[in-house]
Amino acid sequence: MQHASPVRRVGLALLAIVVVIALLVWGIGLNTLRDRKEDLIYLGQQHMFLVFWSMFFALLVGIPSGILLSRPFARRWAEYVMQIFNVGNTLPPLAVLALAMVIIGIGDRPALIALFLASLLPIVRNTFAGLSAVPPSLIEAANGIGMTKFQRLLQVEIPNALPVILAGVRIATAINVGTAPLAFLIGASSFGELIFPGIYLNDFPTLILGAVATALFALILDMLLAALGRFLSPHSAA
Numbered sequence: 732m733q734h735a736s737p738v739r740r741v742g743l744a745l746l747a748i749v750v751v752i753a754l755l756v757w758g759i760g761l762n763t764l765r766d767r768k769e770d771l772i773y774l775g776q777q778h779m780f781l782v783f784w785s786m787f788f789a790l791l792v793g794i795p796s797g798i799l800l801s802r803p804f805a806r807r808w809a810e811y812v813m814q815i816f817n818v819g820n821t822l823p824p825l826a827v828l829a830l831a832m833v834i835i836g837i838g839d840r841p842a843l844i845a846l847f848l849a850s851l852l853p854i855v856r857n858t859f860a861g862l863s864a865v866p867p868s869l870i871e872a873a874n875g876i877g878m879t880k881f882q883r884l885l886q887v888e889i890p891n892a893l894p895v896i897l898a899g900v901r902i903a904t905a906i907n908v909g910t911a912p913l914a915f916l917i918g919a920s921s922f923g924e925l926i927f928p929g930i931y932l933n934d935f936p937t938l939i940l941g942a943v944a945t946a947l948f949a950l951i952l953d954m955l956l957a958a959l960g961r962f963l964s965p966h967s968a969a
Contacts, residue, residue: 748950755943759936767940770925774941777920778948781839781911785846786904793851793903794896797858798884809859816855819848824910828917837918842911849910850903857899861892890964897960901953908949912941922948 756764764771796816800809819827827848831841865888873883889896915923922941929938 748947751943751947751950755939759939763936763940767925767937771940771944774920774922774924775944775948778908778911778922778945781842781846781914781919781921782904782907782948782952785843786850786900786907788843788847789850789854789903789907790900792847793854793899794858797855797896798862800855800859801862806863813852813856813859816852819845819850820852824849824913825916828913832917839914839919841917842914842919842921846907846910846914850907853899853902853906854896855899857902858892858896861895861899862888864895865891893964894960897956897963901956901960904952904956905949908945908952912945 793816796812799805800812805812822830824845827845828841831845835841835844869887869891870883873887878886911921912923912926914921915927922945925937925941925944929935929941
């Protein structure tokens, strides 16, 4: 019975994916999918490239920053420092992309920087919040058995904060995947190459194809991250 709920969630997610694909095929026809197959594969790879590398660097910067801000000596400045990480969310995505383009040029690099900035805050904030919420009794118990600060962080604090940290990663990934199509506007390939020409040319099948591909990509990544969370923190799975 304990595994019924996770299995049900996976089944519902897979059913949602199948329904979306079926509606897509019904709406635009198999011929359009066949004609656009190579474009979908190529743009899917490019979209994944942008999301993977920008999220990789966001995790590389965001999690250590959240850990550092959660330490007692840094907590008084945490909210002020958090505003620095909020730059990518305060400005509209198009403005961030435009600034990156002005400074760096066009192509993948400014897109990666803009997506990195857009993904950073949820990771930092959730890491900070998760670690700050670890019960003091657990900290005292870890100190009582002689753990060093580093051992306490790895063996007590991070495992307890992991569900909150992963929730931040899921939010950041959803923002990243949804923002990546805008990278088309500064010369980076993504599903935006289907969405924006579809808008300009009133080509609704192409527009719908790009939008649904983006949504499916976000849904599949969220499913994988949810499964990772249940694997790493089985006690927190409902």
